[in-house]
Amino acid sequence: MKTYVIGHLNPDLDSVVAAVSFSEYSTLMEVENPTPAITGDLNRETKYVFEKFNILPPEKISASDIKPEDKIILVDHNEEGHRLTGINPDQIIGIFDHHKADIDFRFPIEICIMPFGSSNTVCWELFREIKHPIKKELASLMLSAIVSDTVNLQSSTTTHKDREALKDLSVAANISDIQGLTEEIFRAKSDISSLTDEQVIKNDYKIFDLGKKVLISKIETVEQSKLINSRKDGLKKALQLIKDQEKVDYIFLVISDILKINSKLLLPSEQEAILTQTAFGGVVKDDILDIGPRISNKKDIVPFIEAVLNSK
Numbered sequence: 001m002k003t004y005v006i007g008h009l010n011p012d013l014d015s016v017v018a019a020v021s022f023s024e025y026s027t028l029m030e031v032e033n034p035t036p037a038i039t040g041d042l043n044r045e046t047k048y049v050f051e052k053f054n055i056l057p058p059e060k061i062s063a064s065d066i067k068p069e070d071k072i073i074l075v076d077h078n079e080e081g082h083r084l085t086g087i088n089p090d091q092i093i094g095i096f097d098h099h100k101a102d103i104d105f106r107f108p109i110e111i112c113i114m115p116f117g118s119s120n121t122v123c124w125e126l127f128r129e130i131k132h133p134i135k136k137e138l139a140s141l142m143l144s145a146i147v148s149d150t151v152n153l154q155s156s157t158t159t160h161k162d163r164e165a166l167k168d169l170s171v172a173a174n175i176s177d178i179q180g181l182t183e184e185i186f187r188a189k190s191d192i193s194s195l196t197d198e199q200v201i202k203n204d205y206k207i208f209d210l211g212k213k214v215l216i217s218k219i220e221t222v223e224q225s226k227l228i229n230s231r232k233d234g235l236k237k238a239l240q241l242i243k244d245q246e247k248v249d250y251i252f253l254v255i256s257d258i259l260k261i262n263s264k265l266l267l268p269s270e271q272e273a274i275l276t277q278t279a280f281g282g283v284v285k286d287d288i289l290d291i292g293p294r295i296s297n298k299k300d301i302v303p304f305i306e307a308v309l310n311s312k
């Protein structure tokens with residue numbers, strides 16, 4: 001019997017590290033046999049970080065690996081649409097997250113959702129409450145995850161806790177040059193030269209059920225204009241293709257400049273242009289809408305799209 005501690009579909013760095021950190025937390029809480037797991041392949045950033053610190057990433061599983069007697073703890077996500085497809089909700093015994101709650105369970109379960117910038121800040125807070133010392137390896141991973149999810153504390157989701165966690169973890173990890181590490185992580189994240197247009201869109205996306213189905217793909221880069229100039233047409237075609245494949249009502253790509261803290265949306269059709277202009281203001285030009293310093297999906301983007309769709 002295992003308790004799978006598992007992140008969301010299309011796992012990002014925070015999600016993969018949260019599987020590791022909350023497994024350790026669950027062990028301390030005497031959960032039975034916590035086993036970190038991921039739902040899909042590691043993205044380039046995540047691969048880079050695990051290789052840099054010489055740590056083995058969690059194993060990838062599918063729903064068929066989970067036996068009826070196993071239990072599941074969800075980390076860095078909660079809503080059904082972001083869970084590994086095909087899992088039985090009755091096997092879920094806990095949730096540790098920092099996203100908006102959208103849940104409906106038949107039984108009481110443990111839920112800890114705190115509005116911090118990273119799931120690993122939630123974990124750090126829980127470790128602190130029980131005075132658990134975090135070892136160097138795990139601290140390095142958690143620190144990297146917080147840097148990534150908060151865009152080095154610059155995202156609007158950043159809280160006082162994230163700053164405190166980062167400071168504390170840098171001591172535990174013995175990493176003093178956080179800026180240097182941030183730049184390394186950002187560069188690893190930005191390097192999409194070997195990805196096809198379709199792979200770029202599928203690299204980091206979520207489907208939101210907001211009355212209508214909205215697929216939001218995200219790319220964080222240090223080369224925003226170069227990316228738009230060189231790949232816009234191909235990415236637009238890929239968006240159209242994936243819109244049909246995934247049978248969603250709207251699809252767009254958020255291209256965030258993580259140094260300048262600015263996002264531009266790439267909109268494949270008139271439909272998305274109207275939706276996003278209504279949500280954020282401004283005017284679409286050449287399929288692009290500049291939405292200024294909004295870089296957080298969960299805080300700066302999804303709620304505004306949802307407001308427009310709900311008012312229809």
Ligand SMILES: [Mn+2]
Pocket residue numbers: 014015076098117118119149
């Ligand atoms: Mn996260």
